[in-house]
Amino acid sequence: AQKVTQAQTEISVVEKEDVTLDCVYETRDTTYYLFWYKQPPSGELVFLIRRNSFDEQNEISGRYSWNFQKSTSSFNFTITASQVVDSAVYFCALRQENRDDKIIFGKGTRLHILP
Amino acid sequence: DTGVSQDPRHKITKRGQNVTFRCDPISEHNRLYWYRQTLGQGPEFLTYFQNEAQLEKSRLLSDRFSAERPKGSFSTLEIQRTEQGDSAMYLCASSPPNRGMNTEAFFGQGTRLTVV
Numbered sequence: 001a002q003k004v005t006q007a008q009t010e011i012s013v014v015e016k017e018d019v020t021l022d023c024v025y026e027t028r029d030t031t032y033y034l035f036w037y038k039q040p041p042s043g044e045l046v047f048l049i050r051r052n053s054f055d056e057q058n059e060i061s062g063r064y065s066w067n068f069q070k071s072t073s074s075f076n077f078t079i080t081a082s083q084v085v086d087s088a089v090y091f092c093a094l095r096q097e098n099r100d101d102k103i104i105f106g107k108g109t110r111l112h113i114l115p
Numbered sequence: 116d117t118g119v120s121q122d123p124r125h126k127i128t129k130r131g132q133n134v135t136f137r138c139d140p141i142s143e144h145n146r147l148y149w150y151r152q153t154l155g156q157g158p159e160f161l162t163y164f165q166n167e168a169q170l171e172k173s174r175l176l177s178d179r180f181s182a183e184r185p186k187g188s189f190s191t192l193e194i195q196r197t198e199q200g201d202s203a204m205y206l207c208a209s210s211p212p213n214r215g216m217n218t219e220a221f222f223g224q225g226t227r228l229t230v231v
Contacts, residue, residue, distance in 0.1 A: 004157075035219055043204065045158070045222035091157050101146065102171065103208075103220055105157035 002027045004094050006106035013082055014114050021077040021109045023092030029053075031097035034068065034075045039089040039108070051075060079111075087113045117141060119223035121207050127229045128197055135193045136226045140209030147190050148220055149182055150206040151175065158206055164190060197230045204228075 003026040013019045025034065036048040049059065051068050059066050063083075067076045079086055089108045095101070120139040128134050140147050145166050150158035161180070163171045166187040176182075179197075184190040194201055204227050208220035 006157075033219075037222075042224070043227075044224045045206065045208075047219045047221060050219045093157075101165070102148065102160040102163055104160065105150075107155075107157045 002029075002094055002096055002104050004092050004104055004106035006090075006092055006109050008109045009107070010110045010112070012112040012114060015084055016081050018078060018080050019082055019111065021079075021090050021092075021111065023075045023077065023106060025073050025075065025092070025094045027073075027094060027096055029096040033095045033097070035093040035095070035103065036066065036075075036077050037091045037093060037105075039091065041088070045091070048077075082113045084113045084115055087111055119207055119209050119221055121205075121223040121226050123226055124224060125227045125229075127231060130199060130230055131196055133193065133195045134197055134228065135191055136205055136207075136228075138190045138192070138207030138223060140189070140207070141211075141221055143211065144209035144221075145187065145212050146210040146220075147184055148208040148210070149190070149192050150208065152204040152206055152225070153202075161192075161205075194228075197228075199230045202228055202230045 005024045032053045034051045038046045038048055056068050063080045065078045089110045091108045092106045093103045095103045122137045147164040149161040151161055152158045160173050161176050162182045164184040167184050179195045182192045204225045206222055206225045208222045210220040
């Protein structure tokens, strides 16, 4: 079965601190895709990054970085020097190549950046 | 704006009434998804279209729910005989054709349904 677990329900950090959001996934497929989405208070899900199962290279985009480790089935997201505008709910998600085409989401981590 | 568009943004209805939501996907996106999100939860998959064909329906989609995408463009989601448990945010997403590498889905702003 496919499953995404975000164990951290809610995190609060002071502005400028670094914060890591954890994501652990389960899948039986060898080809799959992982995503992170941001949901600000406005409600729209904003795509942040996609990672393919055959590409374990980590990625950095500005203050955001992602650590993909197949050995531990984890796809963690780090925000460096956090800002108040980073406050949102962040979702990790999984899509499997050879099954139905739906994306399965974790329950999300609510991130509060305190000024 | 050429993103995914959903209408209405908010809907309040009395229990037992029927409601219909519309989703206009990004142009040329042949895949369209409906999700439901309740407070404090992640989006839950409801159904999926590839062009006009409905390829999968979740067990969450009871017989009171029906979705269509008649011409492979916009889609509608209808809920008949609404119940208070149907209160949620209904999200639509679209995704381009799979050209050998899977891609992300782009979401609309959602329709928030309140059943009173």
